[in-house]
Amino acid sequence: MGKFEKEAKLLLDAVGGKENVTAVSHCATRMRFVLADEKKADVKAIEAISTVKGTFTNAGQFQVIIGNDVPIFYNDFTAVSGIEGVSKEAAKAAAKSNQNPLQRVMTMLAEIFTPILPAIIVGGLILGFRNLLESVGMPWLGQAMADGKLLFDADGNPIWNTIVQVSPFWSGVNHFLWLPGEAIFHFLPVGITWSVTRKMATSQILGIVLGICLVSPQLLNAYAVASTPADVIASDWVWNFGFFTVNRIGYQAQVIPALLAGLSLSYLEIFWRKRIPEVISMIFVPFLSLLPALILAHTVLGPLGWWLGQGLSTIVLAGLTGPLKAVFGAIFGALYAPFVITGLHHMTNAIDAQLIADFHGTGLWPMIALSNIAQGSAVLAYYWMNRKSEREAQISLPAAISAYLGVTEPALFGVNVKYVYPFVAGLIGSGIAGLLSTTFGIQANSIGVGGLPGILAIKSQYWGAFLIAMAVAIVVPFILTIFFRKSGFLTKSEDETVKAPQVEAIAEAEKAAVSTGTLVELISPLTGQAKPLSEATDPVFASGVMGQGVLIEPSEGELVAPVDGVVSVLFPTKHAVGLVSEAGVEILIHIGMDTVSLEGNGFEAHVAQGDKVQAGDKLISFDLDVIKGAGLVTETPVIVTNQTDYQPDVLGDLPRQVERGQAILTASKL
Known part of the structure; x- marks a missing residue:
């Protein structure tokens, strides 16, 4: 009898039996199932199994956390079930059958944007710090004082000089920091086309080259297009082929053109790989993939993508600034956490980037930061109510800290969604905070760290308003979570405890x-x-x-x-x-x-x-x-x-x- 044979049989029954398992694999800590019908999985029964530490669903996979005994458990499971395991990649491929077309698009976007998020976050922090140096003025700095007296402008307002205006050192720092800031955002298409080719398992160096061709100095910078007269573009910024011309315009910081160009390159390479003999593929596949993709990028996909991107960001901007902006803010603030659960939240990265490129700031990202804070406050309240329970504190306190630092998955999957009422409290708090954010018109320079440190990415003139919205996102979910629990609103009949790790002793x-x-x-x-x-x-x-x-x-x-x-x-x-x-x-x-x-x-x-x-x-x-x-x-x-x-x-x-x-x-x- 295997070490975990009894538990494996219980798990097989609880996931709906052999006929409900489309694929199964495992990593170092988790069993990964693709189920034909996830509704047949009895989560309560699964989490009651002594060797199970928890469950969650992600990207079409139902994952059961076992611990470092998972290889032994997996072998016993395949033995009692008669199901042959598959590789992780095969399981992920099977999981796509459980996703609708929108979820598949979101999954692809997530896999494209995730590798470049660290750079975007660093860029947001850099811009936030440069914003501090360039925008925060103090009346006692430099020329704001004369003979010990405060100076005023013609309108009677005190003269506020910024840090860079009075400090050569910080002016130099500010100038220097534009180097990585420009590299991250102006050359964002390079990162996107690289990430697309990585995701599609095609030649990543071709993706980099294609991205460079979208932001080359030989092109009119995308930021200068709006201020350049059409006749100047027609005369100075075109490729002239005699009987027709093509605009020689760059796509700095543009997201959708880079996505479309990268996908065209990858699909062309996949097409030619299947049709060109391997002996000459090294010569012809790159040539027949890169050159057509580049032509498409500058003639069709780039202009189309730019138009779509501007249209999308304009629609979102209308929601952020229009007469119903408060309603838009409340709805988006309340829905962002469910977006995280479904994976739809990755689309906001593209919208944020497009808003920043088109309007030099984003009102969307502040609401994302506030949503993360609200979910963190809800799980913090849950921890406070259960702080004397070691098992629950081990889950809830780290989850709260993680959410306050911008990563909400531990809070959502570990506590809030599991017990419902903290999740609802977080939604209400983030909805109110989102309403305040759009009402105040809060803007961020860029994507930043999506929690309490997120204020560094907010434009300095909105810091006061953001602090008010942040206070709401902290206080309201905390109070509501405690109130819901004490009143019995949305609480389960038995408030199951979060299981602490219980790995069987080997020695x-x-x-x-x-x-x-x-x-x-x-x-x-x-x-x-x-x-x-x-x-x-x-x-x-x-x-x-x-x-x-x-x-x-x-x-x-x-x-x-x-x-x-x-x-x-x-x-x-x-x-x-x-x-x-x-x-x-x-x-x-x-x-x-x-x-x-x-x-x-x-x-x-x-x-x-x-x-x-x-x-x-x-x-x-x-x-x-x-x-x-x-x-x-x-x-x-x-x-x-x-x-x-x-x-x-x-x-x-x-x-x-x-x-x-x-x-x-x-x-x-x-």
């Missing part, structure tokens, strides 16, 4: 001999930048549902053992490893996110499952360039999974640089 004998208060020190298994676990891009790790610990962004591709112990799990693709220390501390280390998709490429294991290791022994070597080249992040969670037995604590402040072998965590026996 029961050693654990029994460890006394309460025993402290186990863990060294850093990697060299790199250590950060709070809540900053992980994967919501399951960030929420702490799998365990607490630390997140490390490695700078070198070598992983060593953090403690003396046994290799309890070595994932077949070598991207994740589990260990049990001599004192019974159970540790999971997951190299990168979604790296299971590499199927072992770029990873080399130096140990086998069951091997005894000493702290500092080499476990896995991995190629950072291979991971990054696949468009994946390298951040690596190092977590203690048996939190019911050991309390993990981070040593020192985060973020900070760490070296292999340097003490980073302690685990104390409870």
